Amino acid sequence: MCLAIPAEIRERLDGDMAIVDLGGVRKEISVALTPEAKPGDYVIIHVGYALALIDPEEAARTLALFEELGEAERRAAVEAAGGLEAAE
Numbered sequence: 266m267c268l269a270i271p272a273e274i275r276e277r278l279d280g281d282m283a284i285v286d287l288g289g290v291r292k293e294i295s296v297a298l299t300p301e302a303k304p305g306d307y308v309i310i311h312v313g314y315a316l317a318l319i320d321p322e323e324a325a326r327t328l329a330l331f332e333e334l335g336e337a338e339r340r341a342a343v344e345a346a347g348g349l350e351a352a353e
Contacts (some may be wrong), residue, residue, distance in 0.1 A: 269311040270331070271324035274304050285310065288328070 272285035274296070281297035285308070292313075296302045299315040307324035308315035319327075 269309045271307050271319050271327050272310050274306050
């Protein structure tokens with residue numbers, strides 16, 4: 266299974282590289298496949314490459330779904346550990 270995630274371009278670098286923000290983590294990626302991407306744009310990233318531009322609203326919806334999934338996994342881990350008392 267492949268997973269591509271949306272990220273915001275924060276800075277274009279020399280050549281075909283850019284810095285993106287991935288939930289507060291900044292990462293250098295290649296934008297060779299999306300040369301039109303500029304700071305403020307959202308792109309879909311897979312293994313360090315921006316594959317395509319994505320609409321900001323769609324990026325926000327996707328990121329919100331990832332956040333919900335993470336929260337559900339955290340709750341499941343707490344329940345598996347025997348409740349909140351066991352997680353503390």
